[in-house]
Amino acid sequence: MIPVNEPLLNGNEKKYLSECIDSGWISSEGPFVKQLEETFANVVGRKFGIAVANGSVALDAALEAIGISEGDEVILPTFTIISCAAPIVRAGAIPVVVDADPYTWNMCVDQIEQKITSRTKAILAVHIYGLPVDMDPILGLAAKYRLKVIEDAAEVIGQTYKGRPCGSFGDISTFSFYPNKHITTGEGGMIVTNNEQIANKCRELRNLSFIPPRRFIHEELGWNFRMTNLQAALGVAQLERLDEFIHIKRKVGNMYSELLADIKSLQLPLAKTDYAENIYWVYGVVLKDEVGFDAIEAMKLLSEKGIGSRPFFYPMHLQPIFKKKNLFSGEQYPVSERIAERGFYLPSGLALTENQIVEVANTVKSIFS
Numbered sequence: 001m002i003p004v005n006e007p008l009l010n011g012n013e014k015k016y017l018s019e020c021i022d023s024g025w026i027s028s029e030g031p032f033v034k035q036l037e038e039t040f041a042n043v044v045g046r047k048f049g050i051a052v053a054n055g056s057v058a059l060d061a062a063l064e065a066i067g068i069s070e071g072d073e074v075i076l077p078t079f080t081i082i083s084c085a086a087p088i089v090r091a092g093a094i095p096v097v098v099d100a101d102p103y104t105w106n107m108c109v110d111q112i113e114q115k116i117t118s119r120t121k122a123i124l125a126v127h128i129y130g131l132p133v134d135m136d137p138i139l140g141l142a143a144k145y146r147l148k149v150i151e152d153a154a155e156v157i158g159q160t161y162k163g164r165p166c167g168s169f170g171d172i173s174t175f176s177f178y179p180n181k182h183i184t185t186g187e188g189g190m191i192v193t194n195n196e197q198i199a200n201k202c203r204e205l206r207n208l209s210f211i212p213p214r215r216f217i218h219e220e221l222g223w224n225f226r227m228t229n230l231q232a233a234l235g236v237a238q239l240e241r242l243d244e245f246i247h248i249k250r251k252v253g254n255m256y257s258e259l260l261a262d263i264k265s266l267q268l269p270l271a272k273t274d275y276a277e278n279i280y281w282v283y284g285v286v287l288k289d290e291v292g293f294d295a296i297e298a299m300k301l302l303s304e305k306g307i308g309s310r311p312f313f314y315p316m317h318l319q320p321i322f323k324k325k326n327l328f329s330g331e332q333y334p335v336s337e338r339i340a341e342r343g344f345y346l347p348s349g350l351a352l353t354e355n356q357i358v359e360v361a362n363t364v365k366s367i368f369s
C-alpha cells in the first residue's frame, strides 16, 4: 500500500530527542520549546511564537486572545476543516461562511463583504491545500470595517503570498505540526503574532491561566494546551529542513501534474496564481462532470490497487453537528458542495519516492482513461 502520507524524520530528530532524554527535559519547560518558538516566529516574520499542543487548539486560544465572544460573527470559508468553525461555536460566536473558488479551492474573497453585519468581529482566512488565499482584499475589508483577521496557515508552512511569508498577515496566525503538514512534531501547533499583549494572553491561555505572583489562584479560565520538549525537539530538527521540504513538495506536485496532464476527466491543482506558486500540501484532484462516479468510488478503486487517498473537506454548512445547532439553515454553496463530493487527494507525503509517484499516476490513468 502506498500511504497517503509518510513524514521524513531523517535529520537531527533522533539527536535532539536523545538530548531531551539524556537531560531529563521532557515537559513544556524544556529549552527546545523556546527555541522552536523563536526560530519559527522568525521564519514566518512575526515577533512572538507560542507553541501549543496542536493546530486545532491554536485556533481556540487565538480566537479567545483576540476577544471573540458570545454573539460575535466570524466570517470563514465553508470549505475547510472543523477546527476552524468549532472554536467559534464553542466561544458562543456565530460562524458565517462563504463559498470556495472552483480552481484554487480557497475562500471566495468577493463573497465576504455581503456577509459583513454590525455583529461581524473577525475574518478567519484559511489557506487551502498549498495555495494561499488572496489576502489583500481580506485585509482591505478588515481595515474598512475594523475587523480582526485570524490567519490559519496550517497548510502553508514555508509558503509566501506576494513574497511575504504566510503566517505574517493579520492580527494573529496559527499553524499545525501534524505529520502530514510541511513540518511535524507528531502532534503540535504554533500561534504567532506581532502584538505582545495578545502573545501574553495566548501564553496564559495555554497554561491554565496560571499567573504570577501566586500560582493556583486564577483570574481567568485557560486550558492545558502546552507543547512538550520532546515535540519541540522534533520541530527544531524539522524546521532546519523547511526549504528542502518545500522543494520536495513542489517536485512531487509538478511530477504528478506532468504525469496526469493527459487525463481530461480530472481537474488538477493550479501550479500557481498571481501571488504564489503551489507548495502542494496535498495533491488534490476533482472529478469532472463527465465521470459517472464520485470521489468515494474513485478512492475505493484506488485502494483496491494499493493506493491510499483521502476525500476533500466536507463543507461546514452541511455538518450534521451545525444543523443540530440551527446554523446555516437553507444555505447553499455549490462549489464547496461539488468539490466535497468529487474531490480527493493522492499520496502527497515527503517520504514519497519517484517510483511511487509513477505507480500512483499509472494507477490513476488505468482508472480514468
Ligand SMILES: *Cc1c(COP(=O)(O)O)cnc(C)c1O
Pocket (backbone or CB within 6 Å): 054, 055, 056, 057, 080, 081, 083, 084, 126, 127, 152, 153, 154, 155, 175, 176, 177, 178, 187, 188, 189
Ligand atoms: C491540520 C489543520 C488544522 C488542525 O491541526 P491539528 O494539529 O490537526 O489539530 C487546522 N486548520 C487547518 C487548515 C489544517 O489543515
